Amino acid sequence: MHHFDPSTELQDYLVFGEYGGVNPSITDSSTYTFLSPERMKELFDHEVEGCFLYSRHWNPTNKHLADALAKLEDSEAAIVTGSGMSAIACAILQICDSGDEFISSRTIYGGTYALFKNLLPRFGIKIKFVNTQDLNAVKKSITKKTKIIYCESISNPLLEIADIPALSELANKNKIKLMIDNTFSPILISPIHLGAHIVIHSLTKFINGTSDCVAGCICSSSEFINQLMDINLGTAMLLGPVLDSHRAASILKNLHSLHIRVEKHSKNALYLAENLERLGVKVYYPGLPSHNGHKLINKLMNEGFGYGGMLAIDAGDEETADKLMKKMQVEKVGYLAVSLGYFKTLFSSPGHSTSSEIPKEEQEKMGLSEGLIRISIGLDNNIHKTFERFKKCLLEVGLLIK
Numbered sequence: 001m002h003h004f005d006p007s008t009e010l011q012d013y014l015v016f017g018e019y020g021g022v023n024p025s026i027t028d029s030s031t032y033t034f035l036s037p038e039r040m041k042e043l044f045d046h047e048v049e050g051c052f053l054y055s056r057h058w059n060p061t062n063k064h065l066a067d068a069l070a071k072l073e074d075s076e077a078a079i080v081t082g083s084g085m086s087a088i089a090c091a092i093l094q095i096c097d098s099g100d101e102f103i104s105s106r107t108i109y110g111g112t113y114a115l116f117k118n119l120l121p122r123f124g125i126k127i128k129f130v131n132t133q134d135l136n137a138v139k140k141s142i143t144k145k146t147k148i149i150y151c152e153s154i155s156n157p158l159l160e161i162a163d164i165p166a167l168s169e170l171a172n173k174n175k176i177k178l179m180i181d182n183t184f185s186p187i188l189i190s191p192i193h194l195g196a197h198i199v200i201h202s203l204t205k206f207i208n209g210t211s212d213c214v215a216g217c218i219c220s221s222s223e224f225i226n227q228l229m230d231i232n233l234g235t236a237m238l239l240g241p242v243l244d245s246h247r248a249a250s251i252l253k254n255l256h257s258l259h260i261r262v263e264k265h266s267k268n269a270l271y272l273a274e275n276l277e278r279l280g281v282k283v284y285y286p287g288l289p290s291h292n293g294h295k296l297i298n299k300l301m302n303e304g305f306g307y308g309g310m311l312a313i314d315a316g317d318e319e320t321a322d323k324l325m326k327k328m329q330v331e332k333v334g335y336l337a338v339s340l341g342y343f344k345t346l347f348s349s350p351g352h353s354t355s356s357e358i359p360k361e362e363q364e365k366m367g368l369s370e371g372l373i374r375i376s377i378g379l380d381n382n383i384h385k386t387f388e389r390f391k392k393c394l395l396e397v398g399l400l401i402k
Ligand SMILES: *Cc1c(COP(=O)(O)O)cnc(C)c1O
Pocket: 083, 084, 085, 086, 109, 111, 112, 152, 156, 181, 183, 184, 201, 202, 203, 204, 205, 214, 215, 216
């Protein structure tokens, strides 16, 4: 089994501020001085450790956050970006030329789906959407032009679990990259440790955890990260999705409480999932033995962080789902809002929001019901009270008979 513990890696990651501050100083500069023109030329030729040129390239605060994220994901290196979407776009465009292909899971975040389905084909990149739960289907879709297999470790919104070791084996055999979006399961699944080559995150969600900014990252080999930041050919450098250093500093502080938060999100989610299922509600949660990925996640997860804070319930039809969500907001179960990983519970119906980019017939194929509600469970200290409120809402919309 796995003995990788990201929380210990982060615990050991210490950086001092410029004046010995317990938090690293925030770089408030877009550009950096040089003592000599020769030194500047040197930096244009190759990277010089600890030397900074211009903040779209690297800046010290973003470097601290990136280094901490590399510890979290057990990768050689990382970069941070202005959003999760820009991290995905930059990583894909760094690898794929016009005429190349890649394989993507069909159950992915709606924005990613739209990027792959609508925008990337304009640049001659071909995407094959495949059920990545079916390893044979993935294998059959690989051609000489395939460069990447892309999927989410815990998929949006049905919370299917990717068999990362098996996909990695397939990728390695064919000399292609396995790229994993680990946004739903930071700290509890470590894709690089399991064989992935590239991990991306929307830091906007659990990693930051306070729903006050948008940010992303790419974790991978030093070679790939250097390619992304290359002055002449790097997508992150030349498309320029740079994260502001003040934000990087605040995300870094939040990152250090991620292990406690994920543990609590997971504990609350499991409590609700078990009790809702007991009431007869159709619940999707990887921590439940009834979930199709339960056995697999037990093999893949790091110990001590639970099964994550995301769950989904099926209210049957759209009208009931809408009524239920309205009630849930009034009864203070949480907020009717997209996004996830916040300290308060957030819920929305994917079919009409975060997955609405996916055409109706595709949604049906992937088992996405009209009545599905995706819920990001908050850090409520009295989850029993939350459950009682939830139950009241279910009763009022007629989902419980009693
Ligand atoms: C939110 C999200 C993204 C996009 O990230 P942004 O920070 O909003 O750009 C990508 N993947 C998943 C799984 C997400 O939840």
